Amino acid sequence: MDTDHRLTFPGHVVEDDDSSAKYDISSGTLSISLTKVNLGEHFPDLDLTNRLLARKGEVVDEKGKAQGPPGIQVLDDKPSEDDDPWEAGAFDEALEFDFQIPQSLPQESEATTGAKYGFNNQYSGHFQYLQNEDILTVVDGENKSALERWELMRGQEDQKFDKQWYLADCYEPPDELEEIMNFSLPSHLNDPLTTEEQASLRNLGSRDCMSPFSIANEVLIENLKDIYLNLPPLLFAIIYDTVTTLSSPTPESPWTISRLTPSLAPLAPVYLTPSSLPFSLHPPLKQIKIALFRRLLAYPLYRTPSLAEKVWRETIRCIRMGKRAVIRLLLSARTTFMDGGDWSLYLKVMWEDYIIWSQGSKDSVLQVLADEMEKITVESDEIGFDLEDPEGE
Numbered sequence: 001m002d003t004d005h006r007l008t009f010p011g012h013v014v015e016d017d018d019s020s021a022k023y024d025i026s027s028g029t030l031s032i033s034l035t036k037v038n039l040g041e042h043f044p045d046l047d048l049t050n051r052l053l054a055r056k057g058e059v060v061d062e063k064g065k066a067q068g069p070p071g072i073q074v075l076d077d078k079p080s081e082d083d084d085p086w087e088a089g090a091f092d093e094a095l096e097f098d099f100q101i102p103q104s105l106p107q108e109s110e111a112t113t114g115a116k117y118g119f120n121n122q123y124s125g126h127f128q129y130l131q132n133e134d135i136l137t138v139v140d141g142e143n144k145s146a147l148e149r150w151e152l153m154r155g156q157e158d159q160k161f162d163k164q165w166y167l168a169d170c171y172e173p174p175d176e177l178e179e180i181m182n183f184s185l186p187s188h189l190n191d192p193l194t195t196e197e198q199a200s201l202r203n204l205g206s207r208d209c210m211s212p213f214s215i216a217n218e219v220l221i222e223n224l225k226d227i228y229l230n231l232p233p234l235l236f237a238i239i240y241d242t243v244t245t246l247s248s249p250t251p252e253s254p255w256t257i258s259r260l261t262p263s264l265a266p267l268a269p270v271y272l273t274p275s276s277l278p279f280s281l282h283p284p285l286k287q288i289k290i291a292l293f294r295r296l297l298a299y300p301l302y303r304t305p306s307l308a309e310k311v312w313r314e315t316i317r318c319i320r321m322g323k324r325a326v327i328r329l330l331l332s333a334r335t336t337f338m339d340g341g342d343w344s345l346y347l348k349v350m351w352e353d354y355i356i357w358s359q360g361s362k363d364s365v366l367q368v369l370a371d372e373m374e375k376i377t378v379e380s381d382e383i384g385f386d387l388e389d390p391e392g393e
Contacts, residue, residue: 012036012037012038013034013035013036013037016035019032019033019034019035020032020033021033115141115142115143115144115145115146115149115267116146117141117146117149117263117267117349118263118349118350118353119227119230119349119350119353119354119357120220120221120227120353121226121269123349124142125142126345126348126349127141127142127267127345128142130342130345132341132342134255134342135258135265135342135343135345136265136266136267137153137156137259137265137266138152138153138265138266138267138268139152141266141267146268146269147272147275149266149267149268149269150262150266150268150269150272152266152268153262153266153268154294154384156266157294157295157298158384158385160298160299161294161297161298161385162298163385163386165303166297166303166304166385166387169302169303169304170304170305173304174302177302177304177307179246180243180244180246180302180307181306181307181310183243183246183247184314184317185239185242185243185314185317185318185325189318189321189324189325189328189329190321190322190324190325191324192324193324193327193328197327197328197331200331200334201327201355201359204352204355204356221357227357228361228365228366228369229270229271229284229285229288229369230263230270231319231326231354231358231369232285232288232292232315232319232369232373233260233261233262233263233270233288233291233292234261234263234330234333234350234354235315235318235319235326235329236260236261236292236311236312236315237256237257237258237259237260237261237264237292238257238329238330238332238333239311239314239315239318239329240256240257240260240296240300240307240311241253241256241257241260241336242329242332243310243311243314244256244300244301244302244307249332249336253336254336254337254343254346256299256300256301257333257336257337258343258346259295259299259300260292260295260296260299260300261295262291262292262295263350264346264350270287270288270291271284271285271287271288271291272287283376285372285373285376286376286378289312289373289376289378290378290382290383290384292308292312293305293308293312293378293383294383294384294385296308296311297383297385297387298385305380305387312373315373316370316373316374317370319366319369319370319373320366320367320370322363322366323358323359323361323363323366326358326361326366327355327358327359330351330354330355330358331355333351334347334351334352334355337351
């Protein structure tokens, strides 16, 4: 392990006569045994490796807390001195996230800051010299505002929607669609992370996040609710690919995932803040569900409303499982994109930051997010295509 890092435990430990250290020269593993100050105390999240690693320059105070900002810092997350950040607690904090209230995000002059996209909406210039037209659906996205990219995305969806394809999938579905509709995510997604998964998290934790696009080598999150709201579209796309490939990703998986996610190939916001556009007056989660259904009915191989609803339900189920399920799906997407040539451009702008951030996400907030998603309904006429309703939905 890097000697510039300290381990920060969720409880107090002490080095005493029962403590020991053993080095296995064949594997290069150093095993250390320390005694808990409070015997029998439960230490949560020990499998979330990044939460144990105090970053370079940090110290651990007498309360066992790391002093100094992490690589991803939430500016509006200000616990009192008595708060224990390792305690999940009740749902009091989670209930402060009203995901149905329209968001009012701070406005910046894109003429001076450049078009922004990616995790925490903080990237620009990342795709400036991209030549591969398969990676993005937006043309000259670096010089378009978020609203312009959103409007271009909607126009492309209207052009891409193929009614004959849609009706064929609804009336004469391919044989494999029945098996796809019966496929579900495994229930063990929220089990403790494996040794291999922990190693992947450690590798991600060895760098400060996106120093060219951050302040003092940190990612400063000003709007935490927006980070949570951008999570369902990513998971929805991953789950669509997982379900339709029966958990066997293909070389087409990066294309599918990026096309289904508004914040990837279109570089568009997943929802709009209230404006003169009627669509922006919908609650954020309803905007998100409509946007995802439109893209599912326009781009991938299988395009039915029933499949869209199934993927939405599986997304809710994954979020309700908790952060380990979320981390596992994000890690799988990172692996898929890592092996895909130019698709790896998405690693830095989205996947890696979300994996790092997700380790500190609150299960209580994820539960509330899942509950609110479950309440959202979308009618055929709200999707905006000329849809018939052969399935009686």
